[in-house]
Structures are given as structure tokens and as C-alpha cells.
Amino acid sequence: MMGLHKKDLNLLLIVMVLALFAPFILNPFPTDSALAQFNAGYPDLMQRFVIFGIFAVGFNILFGLTGYLSFGHAAFLGIGSYSCVWMFKLLSYNVVPGILLSVVMAGIFSVAIGFISLRRSGIYFSILTLAFAQMSFAIAYSVLSNPAFNLTNGETGLQVYASDPQWLQSASAPNAPHLFGLPMRATETLTVGGWDFQFNVGYYMCAIIMILAFYLSIRIFRSPFGLMLRAVKSNQQRMIYTGLNTKPYTLAAFIISGMYAGLAGGLLSAMDPLAGAERMQWTASGEVVLMTILGGAGTLIGPVLGAGFIKYFENIFSKINDNILHQWFSALPDGLEDFLITIVHPFIGKGWHLTLGLMFMMVVIFLPGGLVEGGQRIGAMFKRKPKDTNGGLSAPATPAE
């Protein structure tokens, strides 16, 4: 179906179910229970899940397939955000032109940046993309915020003012980002027993776009083009010796992943019409690298998992404070309770980045395949070993060097 193998179709269905039923899945605890702080089913966070999912899926097309580690993808996210807000300012609050322009603009910039950066590979490529992203950040932050041609509004961040032209804005349309009259922030709440399930228009739009983006990435992974990119990753030298020019392929991958990042940036602005330069800073680029690696680079579902994982724990961990810990450990004797809290304290709340950094190092050291590989290993532990049909002659599948 839809040109997919059965396995890929299952994967797509899993992502579809996860995305469409997220308000239920992420809301397992009743609203007034003590565990409600672990609920993640509120619109703002769910939107972030899928938007960063798109970002990571796009990044994975470049890094997972070609092995080129870009440290500057946040630049495209920022470009997408700015273009979308500009469409709000110039045309109307309808999100469609904004998102389209953000994809196009990110595409244009990624052609230019990719063309230059891809002249080098390996570490040089990482550093070049890093330099470009920092340059874009500096340009957005200071150069383009001067009064003569204020494109980014500097430190304040670009936002829509009442004095903006908004040529196509009709009087009846809502005065906030909307999709043909359907405001993004409209939320239906369904109360069942003690549970409040929230269904947000913006979230569902992002979720559907994410499913489409995921489908596209499966098709890219399984296409001859994707195979070529993998060949580049495994041995570019050999590809060049066979007389193939690898540059168009890597450049295409770079542009595609840049456009994904632009799409994510556009969606971020569509959910909240404010674009700031800090979205382009290199720590933001680092974040998407973390997501992809943590989930599993080169796998289809890994980046989505990684993005969800990081965004979930970022919100939950940073909400936990010492009072909550005291509640949890209240059953223990006092001395032990205080001792445990002293140990846990640096890792929660504001210290969440420490936990993230440690977790990330652990994953890179012990589990280079990320969460997906971890899952596979656990699965393999419980599965019965298949009978050795080769009679013990199963040759290792490593290619000759």
C-alpha cells in the first residue's frame, strides 16, 4: 500500500496512531491526581513534539543517510520562523502562505550554504556549517535589526504589530494564526471521568504534516536515491572511483533536510507568531543532533522518538522540584530521605541539562544506535533465537575493504 513494504507500513501506522491519539496517550493520569504532572497532553507541548519530530526527521535524512554531521541546522529553523512571521505581517494570519514561504526560503538558503559547505567533508563540513549557523545568528541578531532595513527586530524578536499592512487580512478572520478561518489555538476539551483530554487545532495540523513528512522520509529512505546516499556514507571514495559524482546527491540531501528544518520553523511560528534569533544559535543545532542520536540516527522512527523523548523529559524533569521529591520519598526514614534528595537534586529542575548531557554521553558511548538499538537489544533478549538454517556457516556480513 502507498508504495511501502509491510514493515514500513506498520511503522507509518504506528507513528500515525501515536500522533493522532497523542492527547489520549500522553494523558494517562487523572487531572487532579498527584501524578498529573507527568501528563504531557497539553497543546503547547504536543505541538513541540511533532514540530521537533519533523526537524529531527529532516536532519536524519542528511546525517543518518549520508553521514555528514551538520552543526548548523538551526539556521534553517530560524529562517523558516522569520519567513512565516513576515507572511503574517504582510499578507494575513492565514498560515498556508507562511509555511510555504518558510519551506522555500529555507530551501534557497540551504542551496547556498550546502553548495559551499559540501566542498569539504568530515570535520571541515561540521565546522563550516557551524560557522554558517553562527553567522546567520549574528546577522539575524544584530546586522539585520538596524533601523534602515529591519528584517528581524533583533533582541525583541519579530512579531506582528497592529500597524503592519496585512493586505489580505479580512475583517471576519480571527486575529491570530489560522487555517482558513480555523484558529490554531482553538482547543476542544473532552472530559471523561477524571481525565481532561485536549484537542487542539494547531496540534492536529502539525501532526498531519508530520505524518506526511514521515511518509516522505520513508519513501526517500527506500528509494534508489536513498540507497545512493547510503553508499556515500559507507565509502565515498569508492563511489568517486566508480566515476560517480556524489556532490548532487549530497547536496540534494542537504537541501531536503534544510527544507524540513524550514518547515519546522514555519510551524513553530504558526503556533506562536514570534520569531527570535536564539532559535538559530548553535546550541539549538546541537539539540537536534542530540534528538537524532538519542533516538537512533539512520533509523526511520528513531528521530521521532528522540525528539519526543527529549522534549518530554525537558518539560517534566524541569518541573520537578525538591517539594515534589519530598512527597515521593516521604515513606522513607528522614535521614535517608534527605540523603536521596541531596543526590537527586542536581539532576532535576534547572539541572535538567546535566541529566541530558550525561544521558547523551551514555548513549554515544554504549548505544551508538540510540533508543532504537536499545529496544532491539531488549527485544532480542526475550526472543527465542532462530534456528541456524545455514548449519553454522552464517558468514559475517561485513564487506571486504
Add this chain to the structure above:
Amino acid sequence: MDALIIQILNGLDKGSAYALIALGLTLIFGTLGVVNFAHGALFMLGSFCAVTISRLFQVSYVVVDETKTDFLGNPLKVKMPYVSDWFGPEVGAWIIDWSVPLSILFAIPIMVLIGVTIERGLIKHFYKRPHADQILVTFGLAIVLQEIVKYFFGANPIPMPAPDAFKGSLDFGALIGMQSSSIIYPYWRLIYFAFAGVLITSVFCFLQFTTFGMVVRAGMADRETVGLLGINIDKRFTIMFGIAAAVAGLAGVMYTPINSPNYHMGMDFLVLSFVVVVVGGMGSLPGAVLAGFLLGILESFASTTWASNMLPGINQIIIYLVAIIVLLTRPRGLMGRKGVMEE
């Protein structure tokens, strides 16, 4: 003329910091072949070494001085640092005043130890893994180090004064026979520049004129052959990592009076230092130093009002622009050698 000299002088201190960090990065890169994203964090750790040591010097107890009273009429409470008990009040005051330069003595062993621990404990296991993995694990390490420092020292910058003797400024204009007070330059920046010069020279001398340095240079050129000659090259490279960490740490210690240390200062310098290394040429030590100073001075020229009137904010992007132009016209960087890190 004087404007020209001012900008060159202003560029020197930042350029020194870039050159020192880039030197360490290149040393690690040339010996171990690892791109160390945690190098900025080592610079930051050096700064916080100075903060810790100066706080240790100031550990004090309270003495009630019966002869004086405070503004409420109570007996005055005087803080007595332990150092002035041990060494007498004058020496004690001097130690506290000179805490930043004195931190160097403590920072060297601490930073070497940290460097060797990082290399033996973590990076050693990554030699056979792809470069992307090395970048990622050191990036993770940088985050962890940064967050640990943030946990202990807080997120706000901590001001660190230079010794009183260096608090003023040098009237550079009068010194070279121009109108007095036309060029004014703080003493400490001059000291920083001199310190960087000494440090860089000693690293070069160490590599050039000692047997140890000769072996290390041989190992950089052809690791395998040196190993075949029965030399334990890994051990020497580990020590070089320690030295590179110490260089970054010392750059951080001495930088504290110029820029109050905060936990993310390392990251800010790291990105620029990478650019410096790339412009200088990967694996070329003189290239790293040259590019560090050049880019530092260039940045300071770009921050003049004349330049920012032409293109506002040019000082923020000039380094990246130059890096991109250099990489496109001279892919190996200014002084890069053929065959070093070109895959």
C-alpha cells in the same frame, strides 16, 4: 595612526585567547586526531580554577575587635582570612590581591590532571570510532562540565579583579612619542598578551628542543612507525592532551580579569576557536597562532565606528566571512600541510 595602533592593541588580547585555545585544539588534533568539542569547557574550567582558588584564599573567620565600633555602636566584627594568620597580615593581603596570577601555579597540575583523566577515561575509547562520534561525545562532555560548573557557581558572571598593581592603564601614546593619553591601554591586557606570548613560545620550544617534543612531532607525522620503533607513543600523546588542557586552562585563568567568568564562556570561545583552527590550517601549530592573532585584530578593526557605519554588526560576522572565503580559496587554510586530515 593612533586609531590604527589602538585597534591592533585591542585585537591582541582577544587574539591571544583565540591563539591559545586554537593551539591546544591543534595539539590534540595533530597528536590524537580527535576534534575536541570540550576544549572550550577546559578554558572555562581554567577560569573557575582561578575563582575557586581566590575564594579559598579568602576563607576567613570572624574576630571581634573591641577597640572599634561599627555604626550601631556594637564592637566591630572583622573578617580575618586564614592566609594572613599563617603568613602575617602583609603577605596575606598580597596573596589575596594576587590571587589570579597565583592561581596559575595551582591550575597547571589541576588542568593536566583533568586533561589526562578525560583522555584516559573517555577519549581513548573513541580512536577507532568515526569522527562524528568523537565530536558528539566531546560535545556531550562539554555540556556536562558546563552544567556541573553552573550547579556549583551559579549562572551569573563572577567578577575577578586583577592585582592592584595592574589596575591602571598604560599611556601607550606618550611611550612611543605621540601626544599623551591618545592611546590608553589597560596594563592587564598587556600582561595577558605577554603571558600568551611566553606560553606559546614555551610550547613551541618544548616541542622543538626536547627529546620528548621530538618524539611527539615524529608521532604526529607517522604514528605507526614511531610505535614500531618501540616507543610508547600513546603515553606521550596522553601527556600532550594534558598539556593542551593546561594551555587552555591557563588561557582561562588569566582571562578572568578581562571577562568575568560564567559557565557558558567556553562555548562562546569554542566556536570561534574552531574557525581559527580551520583558517590557520588543521594540524598546523604556527597556523593556529597566526590565525588567532590575525582574526582577533580583524575583529577589533571591524568594531570601529567607521566599519560599523558602513555595515552595522560587521564585527559579529567578519570572522565567519573570512573563514568561508579562506576555505573556498585555500581549502587547506593559511598554513595547512598537504595530507593532514583530508578525507
